[in-house]
Amino acid sequence: MLVRAMSPHQDLHQPTLAMSELLTRIARAGRPPLHHLSVAEARTLYAAGAEVLDLPRAPLSRVEDLTLPGPGGPLRARLYAAEQATPPPALLFLHGGGFVVGGLNTHDSLCRQLALRAGCAVLALDYRLAPEHRHPAALRDAQAALRWLIASRADLGLDASVSPAMAGDSAGATLAASAALHARDEGLPLAMQLLITPGTAGGAITDSMQRFARGHLLEAATVHWFFAQARPQSPSPRWPDDDPDFAPLNAVSLAGVAPACVVLAGCDPLFDEGLAYARRLESAGVPTRLHLAAGVTHNFIKMGRALPEAAVALDVAAAALRQAWNLPPNRPRGTTT
Numbered sequence: 001m002l003v004r005a006m007s008p009h010q011d012l013h014q015p016t017l018a019m020s021e022l023l024t025r026i027a028r029a030g031r032p033p034l035h036h037l038s039v040a041e042a043r044t045l046y047a048a049g050a051e052v053l054d055l056p057r058a059p060l061s062r063v064e065d066l067t068l069p070g071p072g073g074p075l076r077a078r079l080y081a082a083e084q085a086t087p088p089p090a091l092l093f094l095h096g097g098g099f100v101v102g103g104l105n106t107h108d109s110l111c112r113q114l115a116l117r118a119g120c121a122v123l124a125l126d127y128r129l130a131p132e133h134r135h136p137a138a139l140r141d142a143q144a145a146l147r148w149l150i151a152s153r154a155d156l157g158l159d160a161s162v163s164p165a166m167a168g169d170s171a172g173a174t175l176a177a178s179a180a181l182h183a184r185d186e187g188l189p190l191a192m193q194l195l196i197t198p199g200t201a202g203g204a205i206t207d208s209m210q211r212f213a214r215g216h217l218l219e220a221a222t223v224h225w226f227f228a229q230a231r232p233q234s235p236s237p238r239w240p241d242d243d244p245d246f247a248p249l250n251a252v253s254l255a256g257v258a259p260a261c262v263v264l265a266g267c268d269p270l271f272d273e274g275l276a277y278a279r280r281l282e283s284a285g286v287p288t289r290l291h292l293a294a295g296v297t298h299n300f301i302k303m304g305r306a307l308p309e310a311a312v313a314l315d316v317a318a319a320a321l322r323q324a325w326n327l328p329p330n331r332p333r334g335t336t337t
Contacts, residue, residue, distance in 0.1 A: 012266040013211070016295035019267065022306050023215065023297070035225035035241070039131060043101045050106035055304035055311070058112040062121075063273075065104075068148045071140045072133065079156065080115040087159040088121045089191070091324045092142075092149055094179075096170030096299070097198075098226030099130045112300055114167065117318035119327050121158050123149055126242045128174070130230040134256030136245050142179040144252075147299075150188060162325050163189035166258075167317075169301060170218075170270075171226070173198030177248040177277065180258050190258040192324035194317050197263065197298050198277065199270050202240035203227050206272035207312065212232035216267050218298040223269065249277050252286040261289040261320035263309055263313050268298040293317045 010016060017024065031049070048231040051057075055100035061083035067074045081088055091114065095107040104126050116120045127141035146166060153160040166183075168176035173195040180193040203209070203223050222281055227240055244251040262278040264271055281288045293300060296309050305308035318330055 011296040012292060012294045013208075013271075013295070014295055015267050016182055016307075016309075018307055019115060019296050019300075022303070023217070027202075027215070033219050034098075035219070037220045038227075039100060039229065041066070045105070046097060046101040047106055050302070051109050051323075052103070053303040053305045053307075054109040055110050055113060056106075058116050060115060063112075066123075068145060068152075070128075070144050072128055072137060075128075075141055075145065076104065078108075078124045078126075078143065079112070080111050080119060080124070081158075082116050082119070083120035084119065088119060089162045089327075090149055090153055090156075090158045090164040091115075091118065091120045091122045091194075091321065092146055092164060092166045092176075093122050093124045094127065094142055094166070094175045095124065096172045097129075097166065098222070099135070099171045099230040100226050101129070102172075102301070105141055105303075110169070111306075114318065114321075117314055118321040119318075119330065120165075120321060120325070121156070130226075135230045135232050135285055138171075139175055139178050139245055142175045143182055146183060146188065146190075154281060162323055163191040165192040165194065165321055165324060166190060167194035167196070167321075168198070169196035170298065172196075173202065173266035174257055175249065178245050180260075181244070181248060181251055181254070184257045192321060193258045193260045194321065195260060195262045195274070195277070196301055196313075196317070197265050197268055198272055198274050199223070200247060200249040200277040201273035202243065202250070204247075204273060206269075208271040208273075209269045212267055212269040212271075212297075216269070216297045218267055218269055228334050248272060249280065254281050254286060257281070257286055259287040259324060261291070261302065261317055263291045263317060264293065265296045265298055265300050266292060266294045267296060270298060276332035289316075289320050302337070
């Protein structure tokens with residue numbers, strides 16, 4: 001396992017100066033936490049602020065809205081690719097937002113950055129959201145999208161000679177991890193899973209969940225509110241932590257799953273469960289690259305205008321993807337891309 005911290009002099013769990021200043025500004029803005037809002041209000045608020053701190057949307061030669069078949073009906077998706085001399089490999093991306101908020105537009109910048117830096121085509125999926133569509137609807141959509149992408153690569157002008165990869169941030173990373181386990185069980189080809197600040201333990205009360213429960217953007221109460229929306233109509237008494245589709249840390253075995261790159265934020269309530277998942281992957285013999293972003297919060301990778309750590313993490317993720325596809329290394333692009 002390759003472990004990288006952003007600075008050897010930075011306390012992993014102590015906010016950096018830039019992060020502290022950003023948290024102060026956000027607190028002064030007085031935005032209510034999502035769990036104090038209705039679902040419709042939460043979606044509107046999240047959409048309005050999702051890319052305020054993101055890197056500028058990088059221009060790409062191909063940005064195409066698509067519709068693909070899903071288990072509950074047609075699914076919207078968006079394909080991103082930079083101009084290249086040869087067909088690029090494919091990456092399926094699943095957005096964050098607690099299974100309740102978010103969509104194609106809230107993660108447009110992040111998908112563009114991944115396509116540009118990793119030299120791939122990114123297919124972003126607009127999976128069904130809770131509470132209208134409860135667990136496991138989003139996971140089933142992700143599985144269907146991966147099968148469709150594998151079958152459609154050549155028709156899309158993508159490289160069908162290499163396996164696709166899968167990525168997600170936050171809840172999207174949870175979906176990616178669970179879908180990667182299903183891909184293993186189905187014998188589907190998958191080059192890598194990129195898990196950015198994933199939830200893996202179904203909201204377990206860990207040290208990091210308690211330490212960063214309030215005042216660090218993602219609040220513990222919001223995590224539990226998200227789970228309440230995603231809760232299946234007939235859950236088991238111990239849901240969600242006993243459902244490996246929702247809490248992949250509880251899967252019986254991780255052996256044989258696709259190689260992983262796990263990106264964690266030191267001041268994230270989900271840090272401990274993300275670290276535990278990376279360690280379980282490694283213990284199962286899965287090639288795993290772990291990147292620890294010291295002193296930043298959940299969702300930091302979408303704060304590239306304010307935090308240099310975002311660009312570093314993007315380059316780490318891109319390097320892992322390129323290595324999985326045997327592509328030449330890319331020059332780090334920094335925050336001005």
